[in-house]
Amino acid sequence: EAKKQTLGFETEVKHLLHLMIHSLYSNKEIFLRELISNGSDAADKLRFEALSNDSLYEGDSELKIRLAFDKENRTITIADNGIGMTRDEVQEHIGTIAKSGTKQFFEKLTGEQAKDSELIGQFGVGFYSSFIVADRVTLTTRKAGASKDEGARWESSGEGEYTLETISKEQRGTEIVLHLKAGEDEFLDGYRLRSIVRKFSDHISIPIIMTKEVVPSYKDEDDKEGEEAEAKDETPPQPEDETINSASALWTKARQDIKDEDYNEFYKHVSHDWQDPLVHVHSKVEGTNEFTLLLYVPSRAPFDLWDRNAKHGVKLYVRKIFIMDDAEQLMPRYLRFIRGIIDAGSLPLNVSREILQQSKQLSTIKSGAVKKVLGMLEGVAKNEPEKYEAFWKEFGQVIKEGPIEDHGNKERIAKLLRFASTHTNTDKQDVTLEDYVSRMQEGQDKIYYVTAESYAAAKNSPHLEIFRKKGIEVLLLSDRIDEWLISHLDEFDGKHLQSVAKGDLDLKTPEDEEAKKELEETAKDFESVITQIKEVLGDKVSEVKLSQRLTDSPACLVADVYGMSLNMERIMKDAGQ
Ligand code: ADP
Ligand code: MG
Numbered sequence: 001e002a003k004k005q006t007l008g009f010e011t012e013v014k015h016l017l018h019l020m021i022h023s024l025y026s027n028k029e030i031f032l033r034e035l036i037s038n039g040s041d042a043a044d045k046l047r048f049e050a051l052s053n054d055s056l057y058e059g060d061s062e063l064k065i066r067l068a069f070d071k072e073n074r075t076i077t078i079a080d081n082g083i084g085m086t087r088d089e090v091q092e093h094i095g096t097i098a099k100s101g102t103k104q105f106f107e108k109l110t111g112e113q114a115k116d117s118e119l120i121g122q123f124g125v126g127f128y129s130s131f132i133v134a135d136r137v138t139l140t141t142r143k144a145g146a147s148k149d150e151g152a153r154w155e156s157s158g159e160g161e162y163t164l165e166t167i168s169k170e171q172r173g174t175e176i177v178l179h180l181k182a183g184e185d186e187f188l189d190g191y192r193l194r195s196i197v198r199k200f201s202d203h204i205s206i207p208i209i210m211t212k213e214v215v216p217s218y219k220d221e222d223d224k225e226g227e228e229a230e231a232k233d234e235t236p237p238q239p240e241d242e243t244i245n246s247a248s249a250l251w252t253k254a255r256q257d258i259k260d261e262d263y264n265e266f267y268k269h270v271s272h273d274w275q276d277p278l279v280h281v282h283s284k285v286e287g288t289n290e291f292t293l294l295l296y297v298p299s300r301a302p303f304d305l306w307d308r309n310a311k312h313g314v315k316l317y318v319r320k321i322f323i324m325d326d327a328e329q330l331m332p333r334y335l336r337f338i339r340g341i342i343d344a345g346s347l348p349l350n351v352s353r354e355i356l357q358q359s360k361q362l363s364t365i366k367s368g369a370v371k372k373v374l375g376m377l378e379g380v381a382k383n384e385p386e387k388y389e390a391f392w393k394e395f396g397q398v399i400k401e402g403p404i405e406d407h408g409n410k411e412r413i414a415k416l417l418r419f420a421s422t423h424t425n426t427d428k429q430d431v432t433l434e435d436y437v438s439r440m441q442e443g444q445d446k447i448y449y450v451t452a453e454s455y456a457a458a459k460n461s462p463h464l465e466i467f468r469k470k471g472i473e474v475l476l477l478s479d480r481i482d483e484w485l486i487s488h489l490d491e492f493d494g495k496h497l498q499s500v501a502k503g504d505l506d507l508k509t510p511e512d513e514e515a516k517k518e519l520e521e522t523a524k525d526f527e528s529v530i531t532q533i534k535e536v537l538g539d540k541v542s543e544v545k546l547s548q549r550l551t552d553s554p555a556c557l558v559a560d561v562y563g564m565s566l567n568m569e570r571i572m573k574d575a576g577q
Contacts, residue, residue, distance in 0.1 A: 004165040009156075010096050012106065016120070017128055017158050019109070023117030024125065024132055028184075030274075031129040032067075032193070033200035035078045035176055037269050038127060039065040040204045042082025042174060044322035046144050049083065051321070051349055056144040058172055064207045067197065067244075071188045076134075079175040084143040087152035087166055094127060094139065094154055095162060100311065101304030108303070121274025122300055131158035133187060134178035142169040194244050203250040203266040205320065211239040249320045251294040251343060255282055267296045270315060271339040275299045278391055279384075280340070281376040288346065289364045295340035295373060301394045305337060313339035314369075316356075318347045329362050334401040334413075335373055337394075342369055367408070374412050381416060389430065392418050396429060400481045404488040414492050417485075420455060420476040422464060427455040431475070433492045439473055446498040449475035451482055463500040474500055 009017070024030070043063040050056045066079045085093065092098070105123045109116050130137045135157055142151035151169030156162035186192055190213045197208055214237070250258060250266045267277045277296040284292045295314065304310035311326035313336070320343065331338050344365055356362055381388045392399075402413035418429040423439060436447055448467060452458035458476040467474050477486065490497055523530075533544045 004163050006161055006163050007091070007095060008161055012097050012102065013095065013128070014160050015106070016097065017131055019116055020120055020125060020128055021131055021158070023113050023120060024129065028132045029187075029196050030125065030200070031132055031134075031178070032078075032196050033265075033268070034126055034129045036065055036067075036197065036201045036204060036208060037272075039078060039080030039082060039174070040206060040269070042080050042084070043206050044082075046081075046083040048322055048324070049144070053145070058144070060172075064209055065204070066209045067193060068210065069188050069190070069193065074180045074185065074188060076178045076180065076187055076193075077175060078178075079171075079173065081171060081173040082144075084146075084173045085141045085152065086143045086146065086150065087164065089143070090139070090141060090152050090154050091164060099124070099304075100307045100309050101302060104303040104307070118275075123303060124272035125274065126272065128158070130176065130178055133180055133184045134158075135181045136179035138177040138179070139174065140167060140169055140177075141174040142172050144172045146172075197244050199261075200265055201269075202245045203262055203269065204245055205247060205249040207243040207247040208245045209241050210244050212242045214239065249317075249343075251282065251292050251341060252320065258282070263294075266294070267339065270341060271296065271298060271313060273298055273300075273302075273339070277339070278387060279376060279380055281372050283372055285368050285372075289361050289368070290345040291365050291368070292343045292345070293340065293369050293372060295338050295342075295369070295376075297376070297391060297395070298337060298339060299390070299394075301337060305395075305398065310336065312336055315341045317341055317343040318349050318351065319343065319345055321349060323347075323351060324356075327356070329356055329359075330366055330369060331373075332366075332370060332402075332405050334398055334405050335370065337398060338373055370406070370409065374409060374416070377416055378412070392429060397479055397481055400479065400485045403485060410489070411492075414489060419449075420458075420478070421473055422459075422468065422476065423473045425459070427459075427476075436473060436475065437493050437495060440495075441470070441472055444472060446496050447475070447492060448472060448498055448500050449477050449486065450500045451477045451486065454478050461501070467500060 043065075046056060047063065050061070060081060063081055066077075068077045068079075069075065070077070101123070105119065108119055137156055137158065139154040140151060141154075142148070148170055149166070149168040151167045153165050153167045154162055180187060190210065194210065201208060250262060263280055263282070264276045267280065268274065271277075276299060278299045280294065280296045282294045284290075302310070302313075312328050312331055314327055314330045315325055316323045316327040316330060327342075330342055342365060344361070347359070347361060351359070377388075377391070380391060396418060399413065399416055402416075403410045406413065414433055417433060419431045419433075419436075420427050420429050421431040421436065423431060423436075433447065440447075450458050450461045450463055452461060455476060455478045458478045464474055477483075486497060486499075530544050534541070537544065
């Protein structure tokens, strides 16, 4: 067991490593952010485990990350005293990619460097980013609570293989030594390292420690006395430690004391994303269930947005102590793209997942948080329409699940929806229901829509002819989710949503009434034709009717008022039902 094993990386890891080294080079200093971020996560996990088992601290509960460099050996070392890993965990976490969305990520790669580097960033670079600057990485680790001789050493040059062996390690936690590639000596510089940490990792809540730079004291050439005095001093001065980040939980600070960059870097830490977020909300909610939230909307949809097993992105803290990742109970599914933290001041620290499942307090916190998120989105929609457009493009389809899942906020969510419509006649979804209502014709009391499998099919639907002629706007719905959405959103602002392809049209305009009479007259003339058509079509239709729907097409299919729409029938058939 203790023997040294040589193992191969998963094919996907090899692929990712190669891409990363070649496409992220211009952002190479991010390796430090990633390794510090991991150290901080490891500290969070230990603190949580130790809540129910204090002995895990092994007498050392001051969690920290230490950063050092060695000019002679050309190494950088990042060490934490967090949870650590067992040998098996090292193999599992450092040799494979166990992330949802991995498949989608690899499918999206184009081979074009600029595009791919963006995709990698979005996917999350993590530990492997070490290999951007290092040609050998040594990771030694011991799990908190395990015996000293159950440590593990992992080493790789990032080229397809790694070695793994059991070692003895006094200190719990993880230490990573980067053997720098030729030409990367810029990182062997205390000033440079400090400035990277301040830029990317200032918000990390545990101290990041370096030894103080010994500033050479000014010596006068002629000052013989001074030199002699120095020579007499036998013990060299002990290097002193200093904390180089602000080491406090970002969300506990006042908003006005937090810079945009701090907000952005904190986002990258919690989300494992690489780009800046689109927008955030930071707010303290007072009351019996007091809590603080700092939540973000990413600029881009994550790869696993449509993955059933995707993790949720909100972390739960209780009074600054991390409790758990991807807390499903904190955000509904239609807001699953939200990232960030919620710090619940009033929950007991010893909460378990089981307790959380039924916690009334947590559901109150959730509904409060949802309101904040909706408020944030409303603000963007109102004040930053371009940003909202970008948001809608990435997440609109998910927001459309909102009225289905969240009845309590149906009306608010409905206002956030955007549709294509005959008014603008483009496939861009930018018409709100409020816009539609404001343009309704005199006497019109319904919101009309057509559903189809594509925008083109919706736009060219023969059902629209009469509406176009009368200048009545129709929403053009062609997203997969639309049928489902519309079946749950039957009303907006007191107006019924009505399919143009269902049942009788009753446009209720004065000329309409006249047209109806006319139609009845015509119907008499056409009686024999209709009977003939009925005979020919037989069982295939339930009824043949003369209609005022069409102006150019001779005939169209219409669904029953209470029947399934034709598009819905098609979707059900696709789904094998
Ligand atoms: P991510 O942080 O997004 O999960 P990484 O590639 O950064 O991805 O890390 C992969 C996994 O390796 C982590 O999820 C964690 O389980 C483990 N890991 C990495 N660094 C550490 C560390 N310093 N201490 C403990 N576990 C670690
Ligand atoms: Mg990481």
